[in-house]
Amino acid sequence: MKNAHPLLQALEALYPPERLLTRDAQLLTYESDALTAFHSKPAAAVIPISEAEVIETVRLCHQLAVPFVARGSGTSLSGGSLPIADGLLVALNRLNRIKSIDPEQRIAVVEPGVVNLHITHAAAPYGLYYAPDPSSQSICTIGGNIAFNSGGAHCLKYGMTSNHVLGMKVVLADGAVTEFGSDSLDGCGVGPDLIGLFVGSEGLFGIALEITVRLLPQPERYRTLLAAYDDLGKAGDAVSRVVASGMLPGAIEIMDRLAIQAAEAAVQAGYPDAEALLIVELEGEAPQVEAEFAQLQAMMRASGAFELRSARDEAERARIWKGRKGAFSAVGRLSPDYIVQDGVVPRSRLGEALTRIKALKTKHQLEVANVFHAGDGNLHPLILYDGRQPGALEKAEALAGEILALCIKLGGSITGEHGVGMEKRDYMPAMFSEQELDIMQALRRAIDPKEIANRGKMFPSGEAPALQQRGMHPLERQGVISRE
Amino acid sequence: MTTQSKPRAVAELQDFVRGNTLVHARGNGSKSALHPAAADIAIADLSLMRGIVEYQPAEFTLSARAGSPIAELKAALAAEGQYLPFDPLLPERATIGGTVAANLSGSRRYRYGGLRDFILGASVVDGGGRAYTVGGKVVKNAAGFDLSKFLVGSLGQYAIMTELTFKVFPDAPHFSSLRLRYQTLDAALAAIFFLNQSIFELDALDLLPAADGWSLLARLGGGADALPPRLERIRAALQSETAPQAAEEVADTARLWQPLRQLDAAFVAKVVLPPKRIPALERGISGCQRRYSCGGNIAWVATEDIAALDRALAALGLAGLCLQGDCEKPLLGKAPESILSARVKAALDPDGKLV
Structure with missing residues (x-):
């Protein structure tokens, strides 16, 4: 899109220069989101400050058939907010009331x-x-x-x-x-x-x-338990026990050895040296939570945990979660680059999924750290690679692809919460039939006949921008954001 | 004469949809107001497409054919200590497909959420006679457009559901119910607002008119040991903060928590509203029997004059759905959204076959 493009002319009438960005240096910020392997430069970015401006902008894009991407803080892990080359980026951060x-x-x-x-x-x-x-x-x-x-x-x-x-x-x-x-x-x-x-x-x-x-x-009481295991499978079995008990915890999380070590090095959460850590958090009315917590501790002891720690106060609870929530950026310290997947498997097949991922990592000779929402079977394998080595990204992507195929085969999904975006669109045909994809496309075109809204995302397509290897997002390196 | 079919398999239903100009799906017909009587509409009766397809208690998921009676699903879940947290409204008569189509959650919706919060996926036959699945079968899935949620409340007018998958939860083993009496509606609403911001996790909270004012029914569910102290705490807090005329524990029966139980008139309708609109609705529908469920977020109204209710809701900008009664237009009051819905209709049922 050149400066003389009719859209730019129309936008100039709508936005003052400080909220209509067209220079390379101004657009650099928007080139990438939290999936840093993809970069793409929009022709322009606008920063609306009112609903009316957003509506008018979308109408102009539709009229002139120019694709646009709406963006907030650009933390998408699937490349969902990646700009479209020569399209418009609509930055919504100022609509923040x-x-x-x-x-x-x-x-x-x-x-x-x-x-x-x-x-x-x-x-x-x-x-x-x-x-x-x-x-x-x-x-x-x-x-x-x-x-x-x-x-x-x-x-x-x-x-x-x-x-x-x-x-x-x-x-x-x-x-x-x-x-x-x-x-x-x-x-x-x-x-x-x-x-x-x-x-x-x-x-x-x-x-x-x-x-x-x-x-x-806000729940009256939180009770957070950390259980350490000498085997990842035991932690997985413990999750099954919790689920079978009739309890409904607020969170059930597992980290494996590599993730634990990384988190420990990064935030000194004080985690035990273990093959696997299980975090179970109960929340709710105090009398109920305390009664269940006693039951939970007994269950975890019986599950073969070699160490149990319960957070005695809010500070200890925060420390347990700091390690978990910072695990991804921490893993990033171990390796110049990594890919994170968020496939889902039925909870009862978690153990099987982890065993197979282990075999895949040996096959591809890559390190994989596992951090996951065990309660809903939502995996987060982090595949470590060094993008400076030729072929490394391709190798990591091949492994990632096999993990997604595994999730589908086990009856799950290619994504639990990160979305398809740019990253997983080529896996959609593995999860949905041609007819199902056709219906989704028909629906999309009924709403967006010119296919201008976030074009190139979700559906398999040939218009992929070039892959680049740039390592972590600067904010991620600082631990401000993380890929969960 | 009306054409009618009772398909047993998806392929039969596909043929039926393809072979007719206008098609209406029904289950057990427990919501009489939702079934058009016109002779040119072919009826697809799904009551033979029933039965649980897959239930894995450890996964918290259940899949069943759309014509399955709610009672059958509830019994299977109860045997494993689990339940449908949205609390289907007509557990004795409705099918699961009809419950989804009309979006009817019961009083226990207050605790964890409504039908839309627990539907995970569906198999459908759309207006084009195409059979496919939407959503997924695992408790968490973010791939593709979530058309399964869209089916909730869709009245079968976009696609006919043949199979549904839900997230289920472990049920509480014990329950206690409290009845609080307030002289004025304002006092009863103040109690709801107090509870909304409190630490108490109520299983259900319903408001209904009583002879000398208003009754607020509150229900707690949980472990046997914790329940008595929890009940005592909430009673004490309500006594000191909301000054009820009376606060008594009442027998926690299934009947107590069936919101339509005492509503008896020619028409029964659902009305969606925030609790702060209750006083306005009260003025608009004076004389009707009614019960407010889910902390006052859903009204169940029984009336002899559906046209008057329709007008009252329209004037208040509230939407309603007539469930029972011989009624020409079940959608009441404020018209539902039409722009985005029409686009979906164009994609799923381009010939406008499903009514």
Whole structure:
């Protein structure tokens, strides 16, 4: 797109120069997201400060058939917010108002650029919080969470982003503005659940302008248990015991030896030297949680853990989670580059999946660290490689591909919470039939006939930008964001 | 004469959809208001497509054919100490497909969420007669568009469900229920708002008119040892913070938590609203029997005059759905979203076959 392009001319009338970026140096920030292997430079970026500007921008893009990508903080792990070369990037960070909080009805109305954790901060004085907790929650935005139906460590009990959205106002890819849902806990309530359809559509349907989210009361009591095992399989079996017991923990997480060592080196969480660590966290009313915690400790002892630690206070709980949540950036210290996958397997096949991943890593002669949401079978294998060595990325990608194929074969999914984005689009045909993909494409075209919204994502396509190896995102290196 | 088919297999249903101009799906017909009577509409009765396809308690997932009676699913889950947390509304008569199509969660929805929060995937036959699956079968899945949630509340007008997969949870082994009495609606709502911001994790919270004011029913579920102290704490907190006229423990029966139980009129409808709109709705529908479920977020209303309810809801900007009664237009009040829905219709049912 040259400067004389009619879209740029139209945008100049809409945005002041400081919010319409066209110079290379200005656009550098937006070249990549948290999947740093992909880089692509947009023709221009705009920074709207009002809903009206977003709507007008989308209408112009539709009119002139110019593809656009909406972006919040760019923490997508699947390349979901990667710009389209010669397309427009719409940076939504300035639409960051929390419009209202109604603690009595436990709802908040926010703009898409609001940072996930800021909702919790605003709700905290009322004893409430916003539940979905992706590891990047201190910088990722709700708009991005909506596009990718983001999860986190605490999704087992209360669900992912989609489960916390009650109402939305959106601009569809062709500029039509529509609203669905309500202020009621029942959300859409009458009529099809459009929230469920829009959330997780990876930016292919349009841009969320205003979102009503539900808030939850902060649990009265957390009880966090760390169990150390001399064998990864034992930790997996322990998860089965917890699940069979009828308890519903807030989080069940496992880390393997390599991940433990990395976390230890990075944040000194004080983890035991073990083959596997299991973190189980109970939350809720104190009398209930204390009763279950006693039961949990007995169960973990019987599961063959060689060491059990329970957090005695909030500081100890925070330390246990610091190691877990920082594990990814920590693993990054062990290796110049890594790929993280987030495939899902049925929980009962976790042990089998881990054994096979171990065999695959030997076959490909690569190191793999495992950190995962064991409660919902959501794996996060981190494949370490050195991008400076010729062929290393390709080798790592081959291993990643085999892990995804394994997840599908075991009856799971190629992604539990990171989305398909750029990264996994070529695996869609392995998970969905041609007809299913055709239906999704038909749906997409019914909403976006010119295929301008986040073009090139989710669906298999030949228009992939060149792969590059650049190592970690600068923010990731500093531990501000992490790939969970 | 109306054409009717009771398919036993997906292929039969596909043929039926392909061979007719207008098709309407039904299960057990427990929601009489939702079934059009026009002679030119062919009826696909799914009651023979029933049965659990896969239930793995350790996975917290259950797949069943759409025509499965809720009662059958509940019994299988209860045998493993599990349940459908959205609490299907008409457990004795409805099928799971009809419950999804009409989006009917019961009082226990208050604890963990509604139907849409627990549906994981579905197999469907769409308006084009194509059979395919949407969503997934594992508890977490972010691949592709989530059309399974879209089916919730879709009234079978986009695709006919043939199989459904849900996330299930372990059920609480014991329950206790409290009845609180308040003289005014404002006092009862204040109690709901207090509970909304409290540490108490209620299994259900319903509000209903009583002879001398309002009754608030609160239910706790959990372990046997923890339940008595929890009940005592919540009762004490409500006594000191919300000053009820009375606060008594009542027998926790299944009947107590069936919100439609005492609603008896020509028409029964669901209304979606935030609790702060209850006073306005009360003024708009005076004389109707009603019960407010899920902390006052869903109203169940029984009336002899459905047209008046429709007008009242429209004036208030609230949406409703008539479930029972001989009613021409089950969608009440504020019209549902039409822009995005129409695009989905164009993709899944381009000939407008499914009604």
